[in-house]
Amino acid sequence: MVAYEGEMSFKKMTGGGDGLRGMVTRRLTGEQMAVMEVKGRGTCYFADRASEINLVTLRGETLYVESSNLLCTDGGLRTGTTFTGLRGASQGNGLFTTTVEGTGQAAIMSDGSAIVLRVAPDMPLQVDPGAYIAHTGRLKQHFQSGVNFRTFIGEGSGEAFQIRFEGDGLVYVQPSERNTIGGDL
Amino acid sequence: MNGPVIHDANTLPVDDNVNPYAFSVDLDGQWFLQKGKMIAYYGRIEFHGIGHGYLDALIRTSFHSPMHAADWVVAEGRGKMLLADRSFDVNSYDLEDGNLTVRSGNLLAFQPSLSLKQSIIPGFLTLIGTGKFVAASNGPVVFAEPPIRVAPQALVGWADCPSPCHHYDHQYLRGVLGGVRAWTGFGGTSGEEHQFEFVGAGTVLLQSTEQLMEEIPTGETPEQDGVPHASPHNQPSMPRMPGQLGDLQRRFGL
Secondary structure (H helix, E strand, C coil): CCEEEEEEEEEEEHHHHCHHHHHHHHHHHCCCCCEEEEEEEEEEECCCCCCEEEEEEEEEEEEEECHHHEEEECCCCEEEEEECCHHHHHHCCCCEEEEEEEEEEEEEEECCCCEEEEEECCECEEECCCCEEEEEEEEEEEEEECCCHHHHCCCCCCCCEEEEEEEEEEEEECCCCCCCCCCCC | CCCCCEECCCCCCCCEEEECCEEEEEEEEEEEEECCCEEEEEEEEEEEECCCHHHHHHHHHHHCCCCCHHHEEEEEEEEEEEEECCCCEEEEEEEEEEEEEEEHHHEEEECCCEEEEECCCCCEEEEEEEEEEEEEECCCEEEECCCEEECHHHEEEEECCCCCEEEECHHHHCHHHHHHHHHHCCCCCCCCCEEEEECCCCEEEEECCCCCCCCCCCCCCCCCCCCCCCCCCCCCCCCCCCCHHHCHHHHCCC
16 A cells, blocks of 8 residues: 555455465465455555556456465455466466455556466467466466476576466466576576 | 456567567567567467577577577577566667667567677677567667767667767866866766767667666677777776876886
8 A cells, every 4th residue: 555545444464364264375385465454435546666557357257366466456356375386386486376256356466567368279378487477267277398408508498488378268477577496497 | 447458369469569568579480589588479489599409500690609699599480479578668670681789688589580790899789681670678769860979878779870989078087186086976977977979870779767788698709819808808907097197007008
């Protein structure tokens, strides 16, 4: 929160705001978030280190987003954690990711304006793990690797790891790459 | 309320910017990229380090220097590919039978119809031929025509004009007092006493900040008389004295 007009009250939500079970899950999975709840009437402004903010409107779908990229959500949306598999490991963000479910809007942050890419059954998408921030829809993720012996003798292509998305949905990427374990290979 | 623009393989721009920070390449064949600048792609594209098998021949035709080829990747296949670099502004440029010299860290990608050579000026690369290339800058690029003097940090590159030379504000740097000023900052240095000067016909590319992008190695040049180096071997090793003191070193032949 950077500023507000009107009457607001702020309350810290212990452990990510998913109740006791959610709190334990977050601790275990390393997807901790410091969450607060704002209630009231007026305009409240949110910002974080001048990063770009993208609004995602959810109508009953699930948004999968890295907890570090989630800025705020409608109070009516449920947050949780889910297992992502190897993708998380390659990003250095752990094996789990945050989910946001329900109907309402969520704001996600990106370094530079995010690009929304559609994935259709006949149109799979490959994304650099460092540029991935979020996705919605029914997507299957594979971890794709181009590592071969050349990677180990220092002749790697610099694009050794990609996440391959298949199915039907939207993927949000940012025009910048986080430092990832696989980033230099 | 309008949602964000949703792109897919068919609606992504063809060899154009998606937004100020990302560029979409319609790939059918090969493109050369700096390592790690691809953020996403549709279609079937493979990435190989240069020097990989048959790609070895590219060093001869497109890179001309085996030394820095390791920092480049060949993207090969068909599809749409998105390029970006740490959310810097990216722009594409078309060269038509021309030449353009660019700071090594700013060049992101180029078509194989261009050939990449090391510039005589250390830390810069020159593209020659006809084709498209993508370069990043910190803030939008401004095009200027010579004669112009630019701050070294703001220079991105230049096209078709003779190489730049150094320019100093002599009023400010001259004599013992000027030397002390330049050396210590006492007495007020503006930080702008030194510029690159361009003359002749051509275009100079400037970025709107003075924050430099990290350089990538351009490869060593052969150690040979008459070849300029980034760390000059052909310069006197003794530091010049403040205020030059009438250039004592030179007078004593050091």
